[in-house]
Amino acid sequence: MALVLKGLKKHFENSEKATLNEIDLEIESGEFVCIVGASGCGKSTLLNLVAGLEKPTGGQILLDGEEVNGPGADRTVMFQEHGLFPWLNVIENVKFGMKLAGVPKEEQEKKAMHYLEMVHLQDYKDYPIHQISGGMRQRTALARALTMDSKVLLMDEPFSALDKQTSNRLREELQRIWMETKKTILFITHSVEEAVYLGDRVVALSPDTGRIASIISIDIPRPRHVYSPEFVELRHQIMEQVRGEAV
Amino acid sequence: MGMIIFLVILIAAWQGFYWIGVDVLGLWKPYAVPEPAGVAKRFVELCSDGTLFEATFNSLMRGIVGYVIAVIIGIAVGLLINHFKYLQKNLKPVVLGVQTLPSVCWVPFSILWFGLSTNAILFVVIMGSAFSISISVDNAIKNIQPIYTKAALTMGATKKQMYINVIFPASLPELVSGLKQGWSFAWRALMSGEVMTTSIGLGQTLIMGRDLADINQVMLVMVVIVAVGIIIDKCIFSVIEKRILKKRGLA
Ligand SMILES: Nc1ncnc2c1ncn2[C@@H]1O[C@H](COP(=O)(O)OP(=O)(O)OP(=O)(O)O)[C@@H](O)[C@H]1O
Ligand SMILES: [Mg+2]
Numbered sequence: 106m107a108l109v110l111k112g113l114k115k116h117f118e119n120s121e122k123a124t125l126n127e128i129d130l131e132i133e134s135g136e137f138v139c140i141v142g143a144s145g146c147g148k149s150t151l152l153n154l155v156a157g158l159e160k161p162t163g164g165q166i167l168l169d170g171e172e173v174n175g176p177g178a179d180r181t182v183m184f185q186e187h188g189l190f191p192w193l194n195v196i197e198n199v200k201f202g203m204k205l206a207g208v209p210k211e212e213q214e215k216k217a218m219h220y221l222e223m224v225h226l227q228d229y230k231d232y233p234i235h236q237i238s239g240g241m242r243q244r245t246a247l248a249r250a251l252t253m254d255s256k257v258l259l260m261d262e263p264f265s266a267l268d269k270q271t272s273n274r275l276r277e278e279l280q281r282i283w284m285e286t287k288k289t290i291l292f293i294t295h296s297v298e299e300a301v302y303l304g305d306r307v308v309a310l311s312p313d314t315g316r317i318a319s320i321i322s323i324d325i326p327r328p329r330h331v332y333s334p335e336f337v338e339l340r341h342q343i344m345e346q347v348r349g350e351a352v
Numbered sequence: 353m354g355m356i357i358f359l360v361i362l363i364a365a366w367q368g369f370y371w372i373g374v375d376v377l378g379l380w381k382p383y384a385v386p387e388p389a390g391v392a393k394r395f396v397e398l399c400s401d402g403t404l405f406e407a408t409f410n411s412l413m414r415g416i417v418g419y420v421i422a423v424i425i426g427i428a429v430g431l432l433i434n435h436f437k438y439l440q441k442n443l444k445p446v447v448l449g450v451q452t453l454p455s456v457c458w459v460p461f462s463i464l465w466f467g468l469s470t471n472a473i474l475f476v477v478i479m480g481s482a483f484s485i486s487i488s489v490d491n492a493i494k495n496i497q498p499i500y501t502k503a504a505l506t507m508g509a510t511k512k513q514m515y516i517n518v519i520f521p522a523s524l525p526e527l528v529s530g531l532k533q534g535w536s537f538a539w540r541a542l543m544s545g546e547v548m549t550t551s552i553g554l555g556q557t558l559i560m561g562r563d564l565a566d567i568n569q570v571m572l573v574m575v576v577i578v579a580v581g582i583i584i585d586k587c588i589f590s591v592i593e594k595r596i597l598k599k600r601g602l603a
Contacts, residue, residue: 156506178508188503191600192521202507205517235601253507 107134107169107289108155108257114163115150115315124150126315128164130308132257135287139300141347142310142318148293151310152261155291156182168256178202181253185262187242189234195245196221196230202253220248223282240271247279251286260292264299273331276302284327297347301340302329309347319346363388386571394568403557408576411542411554414470418477419538426482426534430489444490447483455480455541459548473545473553480541481534488530492523525596532589539581554580 113128124147132138142148153159155166157176166173168180181202182188189198199217208216221227224244229237237245243263250258264272276299283290283303294300300307304323311318321343325335370387373379398404433439433447458479466472496519504518520527546555554573561569597603 158502158505176502176505176508178506180506182503182506184499184503186499188499190500190503190518190521191602192524201504201517205504205507205509205513233599233601249507259506 107136108132108291109167110155110164111167112164113151113154113161113166115147115154115159116162123162123315125154125310128317130317130320132289132291134256134289137283137290137292137303137305138308139292139294139304139306140308140310141294141297141300143312144295146310146312147315148295148310149261152182152259152291152293155257156180156259158182178206178253179256180259181250181255182259182261183243183246183250183263185266187239187246189242189245189249191234193234194230195226195232195234195237198234198245199230199249199252201249216252217248220251223251223285224248224278238271239267240275243267243275244278247275247282251282251288256289258288258290260290262293262295265295279303280328297344298331298340301325301336301343302331307343309343321346383565383567386567390568391572391575394566394572398557398569398572403552404572404576407552407554407557407573408580410552411546412580414473414546414553415477415539415542418474418542419481419535421474422478422480422482422534422538423485423531425478426485427489429482430486430493433486434490434493440490444487447486451483451487453479454544455537456544458541459544462545463548468549468551470549470551473542473549473551476545477538477541480544481538484537485530485534488533489523489527492526492530493519495526496522525593525600525602528589528593528596532585532593535584535589536581539577539584543577 108131110128110130113125113130114123115125116123128151130138140148140151150159154161155173157173157180173180190201193201196217199221200213203213203216218227218230221230224247226241226244226248229241234242234245246263250260264275267275280303292300292303294303297307301323307321307323309318309321310316323339325333325339329336331337331340367388370385374382374385374387395404429447433444455476458476462472462475462479466475500518500522501514504514509518543555543558546553547559550556554577558570558573558577561567561573594603
């Protein structure tokens with residue numbers, strides 16, 4: 106097990122009830138897990154706990170058996186708003202984490218180019234951030250996250266600020282990249298369709314109790330297609346289930 | 353270009369007012385009102401005997417030395433205030449308060465401690481600008497978008513790396529504005545300091561004009577002080593500011 110959440114709980118000081126309650130989840134190495142739930146149900150909170158950006162009020166987070174205590178490069182986050190640095194250009198942004206880790210310059214260059222090619226941005230490597238589109242920014246952020254070789258990649262609705270078409274395009278690419286790289290990914294989304302499309306498992310959070318409502322394995326082989334009958338069927342079924350639990 | 357035309361109009365108007373008020377109506381005494389032609393004449397005289405150049409050069413040097421020290425102290429105090437909660441809570445209000453003091457208030461102390469020396473002037477310059485720089489440093493860091501520091505934390509940034517690779521570049525645009533403001537405070541404080549001493553400088557030349565009842569010299573020095581202030585602002589700070597903003601697509 107790469108990542109284990111045990112009885113995880115988060116109760117913000119100023120709120121009446123706990124946002125997250127008794128969250129138990131085990132994520133295997135190389136697994137793609139999607140968390141879905143209504144707005145405000147605590148998805149980002151869960152991710153921030155795993156990232157170490159927030160402290161849990163109860164329970165434990167174990168990464169390869171070691172308790173998580175504060176943020177670290179083994180749990181890189183890709184945010185909804187890209188979080189790229191506007192004072193650096195595309196490739197400098199991609200190299201940022203490697204530079205912090207003291208990776209030799211040549212290797213930084215090689216690896217950055219490798220992942221830039223993977224997200225089809227090799228021709229834009231010297232562009233300033235403000236001169237590329239929203240979709241390209243998220244690709245840059247994805248390339249940057251991939252260079253980190255984190256034990257778990259955490260993604261908080263990375264495509265939800267984009268238009269539908271770009272967002273669909275990027276999730277197809279993420280599927281392809283995941284099939285190539287087999288990274289362990291914890292992916293947050295409010296879209297059941299996106300979760301079913303990307304995940305090995307879909308974890309639905311309940312907004313009322315702050316607990317996990319259900320965990321569903323998605324056995325559709327990859328690459329998946331959103332128009333295939335089995336996908337449509339399963340998506341429908343899970344949507345009904347999540348909706349049923351939400352009320 | 354439009355600026356130059358405007359200046360010409362302004363000077364012509366000034367000459368016109370002088371002519372009507374002093375020569376035609378006799379409302380004002382000639383020794384109390386400067387005249388463009390008189391200022392220009394004084395300018396030529398003070399240039400040819402080298403006084404104006406020496407005064408400007410001395411003032412500029414003092415201003416720069418004092419300012420550089422103020423920047424170092426200001427940034428250090430700003431970083432400390434920003435980093436330690438205790439100082440943020442207790443020292444920052446004091447710094448904010450002290451920063452509102454007009455720099456001339458430091459003159460008595462500076463004379464008692466340093467005599468009528470260059471150090472006394474530098475002291476006034478430093479006290480006049482360091483704290484405004486501290487406040488801008490603190491604010492600049494506070495205004496950094498949290499996503500930058502969060503992103504860096506999840507890429508394993510240590511405290512030191514965070515300062516060098518994120519906090520410094522992220523706050524740079526605001527920092528430069530703060531430094532620019534610090535310079536204008538330093539330049540003003542310099543004049544408060546210089547008028548009290550006898551070593552050659554713009555402030556001292558201004559006071560000499562008063563002592564000689566030479567209103568044109570007073571006016572000339574005021575113009576030079578403004579001109580130097582504007583030149584430094586436009587040729588150094590504004591250029592740097594624009595370059596940074598342009599690189600980030602903000603201008
Ligand atoms: N720092 C905080 N202090 C207090 N309450 C917070 C804090 N952060 C989040 N919350 C509360 O916790 C709940 C869950 O927030 P969270 O951001 O995790 O939701 P989410 O599922 O990510 O929603 P969305 O889909 O809109 O992003 C919300 O009710 C929110 O008000
Ligand atoms: Mg969220």
